Amino acid sequence: MTDVELPETPLLDELEKGPWPSFVKEIKRAAIEQEKAMKAGKKIKLPGAAKGLLKVLELAYKEKRTHWKHGGIVAVVGYGGGVIGRYCDLEDKVPEVWHFHTMRINMPSGWFYQTKALRAICDAWEKWGSGLTNFHGSTGDIILLGTRTEYLQPMANALAYLDKLYGSPAPFDIGGSGSDLRTPSACMGPALCEFACYDTLKACYEFTMRYQNELHRPMWPYKFKIKCSGCPNDCVAAKARSDFAIIGTWKDEIQIDQEAVKEYAKVIDIEKQVVKKCPTGAMSWDGKELKIDNRECIRCMHCINVMPKALKPGKERGATILIGGKAPFVDGAIIGWVAIPFIPENELIEKCCEVLEAIWEWWDEEGKFRERVGELIWRKGMDEFLKVINQKADVRMVYAPRNNPFIFWRELNQ
Amino acid sequence: MTEEVNKEELKQKVLEYLAKKPWQVRDLAKVLRVKKRELDKIVQELINEGKAAYWSSGSTTYVTTKDKLEEMEKKRSGT
Numbered sequence: 001m002t003d004v005e006l007p008e009t010p011l012l013d014e015l016e017k018g019p020w021p022s023f024v025k026e027i028k029r030a031a032i033e034q035e036k037a038m039k040a041g042k043k044i045k046l047p048g049a050a051k052g053l054l055k056v057l058e059l060a061y062k063e064k065r066t067h068w069k070h071g072g073i074v075a076v077v078g079y080g081g082g083v084i085g086r087y088c089d090l091e092d093k094v095p096e097v098w099h100f101h102t103m104r105i106n107m108p109s110g111w112f113y114q115t116k117a118l119r120a121i122c123d124a125w126e127k128w129g130s131g132l133t134n135f136h137g138s139t140g141d142i143i144l145l146g147t148r149t150e151y152l153q154p155m156a157n158a159l160a161y162l163d164k165l166y167g168s169p170a171p172f173d174i175g176g177s178g179s180d181l182r183t184p185s186a187c188m189g190p191a192l193c194e195f196a197c198y199d200t201l202k203a204c205y206e207f208t209m210r211y212q213n214e215l216h217r218p219m220w221p222y223k224f225k226i227k228c229s230g231c232p233n234d235c236v237a238a239k240a241r242s243d244f245a246i247i248g249t250w251k252d253e254i255q256i257d258q259e260a261v262k263e264y265a266k267v268i269d270i271e272k273q274v275v276k277k278c279p280t281g282a283m284s285w286d287g288k289e290l291k292i293d294n295r296e297c298i299r300c301m302h303c304i305n306v307m308p309k310a311l312k313p314g315k316e317r318g319a320t321i322l323i324g325g326k327a328p329f330v331d332g333a334i335i336g337w338v339a340i341p342f343i344p345e346n347e348l349i350e351k352c353c354e355v356l357e358a359i360w361e362w363w364d365e366e367g368k369f370r371e372r373v374g375e376l377i378w379r380k381g382m383d384e385f386l387k388v389i390n391q392k393a394d395v396r397m398v399y400a401p402r403n404n405p406f407i408f409w410r411e412l413n414q
Numbered sequence: 415m416t417e418e419v420n421k422e423e424l425k426q427k428v429l430e431y432l433a434k435k436p437w438q439v440r441d442l443a444k445v446l447r448v449k450k451r452e453l454d455k456i457v458q459e460l461i462n463e464g465k466a467a468y469w470s471s472g473s474t475t476y477v478t479t480k481d482k483l484e485e486m487e488k489k490r491s492g493t
Contacts, residue, residue, distance in 0.1 A: 070469065072486070085470060087490060091491075098491070222474065364450065412489045
């Protein structure tokens with residue numbers, strides 16, 4: 001038991017009762033931790049922020065309306081993004097969360113951290129902010145929830161010197177927001193996954209470093225997202241959630257280890273669980289040998305996912321570029337469509353940069369206010385877009401390569 | 415030399431517009447009849463000089479003067 005007094009929140013308490021992880025429980029824990037830290041004499045700039053948040057949330061549920069005002073200040077010195085202004089309209093009742101700005105922090109490629117780095121970020125945020133975080137936002141950034149305007153700059157400074165001030169292995173930088181290049185993200189790629197057809201981590205890092213100006217200085221019609229997936233499993237949902245999706249693929253044949261297939265045959269029904277589920281019927285299995293008609297393969301990855309020890313992506317690897325994907329909350333989701341069918345792995349980063357810069361120049365010139373690049377292509381036509389990126393029309397440039405990027409094969413079988 | 419004078423004049427004009435309300439650079443470029451790229455550079459210089467600043471509606475970024483930004487922030491935060 002704790003002697004920390006929490007506000008009465010009967011409605012929020014309901015959200016703790018389900019079998020799911022509860023954000024309410026975590027905010028309450030943060031409130032208790034904050035109070036303990038204060039008592040221990042830690043220098044905390046926003047004491048009571050978590051408690052205040054509980055009060056505002058409870059009131060919002062009770063009154064069925066929000067008390068947040070969105071927008072306003074967006075920057076620390078030299079930056080035009082990465083801070084999302086939020087104010088609460090209950091400054092007299094809950095002054096603890098009157099200012100509750102969000103900071104987006106550029107995550108490392110593939111979201112690999114040392115625990116030291118995470119501790120350092122949390123220590124800095126405990127001092128300069130509410131201590132509440134969200135790992136991670138939908139673009140992939142670390143989200144630091146809630147601070148006051150006057151603490152934005154000190155927190156940004158703390159992140160820039162996180163190695164020296166808090167013992168982090170490396171400093172951190174602010175991510176993107178508003179009409180700029182959003183923080184590029186990548187799946188964990190070759191670091192942990194044998195299906196990776198290119199080095200997603202390197203590509204993501206290169207884009208982030210090369211386009212710092214585009215990331216921190218919002219000058220475009222609207223946001224632009226780059227996501228790097230190492231294979232068609234598309235673990236970062238690049239085709240659905242990014243304007244520029246780089247999805248690893250291969251040009252030659254799926255590598256088959258027939259001996260390993262036979263081993264799988266002892267534990268799974270290859271005919272039923274693999275061959276019959278091939279969406280293009282490109283496979284056959286006679287009990288001894290698995291055959292794949294690679295011309296028919298649409299890279300659904302099902303067979304490779306079921307038998308990873310027996311099947312591997314081909315040897316001639318690279319990536320497909322899909323353009324125009326977006327996933328807004330309310331309306332108008334678009335799945336990206338193929339712009340460049342294949343770029344070999346060794347040419348990938350340079351070619352992507354060349355294409356990206358051409359797209360940005362065109363979109364910046366032609367795009368309307370709040371028009372994503374996919375919508376501009378709809379308005380202007382694919383023909384014009386292909387001229388911009390200097391590509392000839394190709395039968396592989398299929399619109400919406402999959403209607404549903406997350407096909408669940410078990411359900412299809414029922 | 416003339417180019418420099420013109421640039422300074424344009425900078426001044428841009429500041430005057432930014433002082434009235436937050437602008438999207440593309441819209442201001444149309445009003446001032448200059449290329450957006452050119453205006454991007456000027457706005458960037460003004461930001462670096464501390465005369466202009468970014469402001470967000472929540473999802474879209476605008477540019478305004480430092481004074482206007484402070485005025486709007488005060489209004490928004492309710493002070």
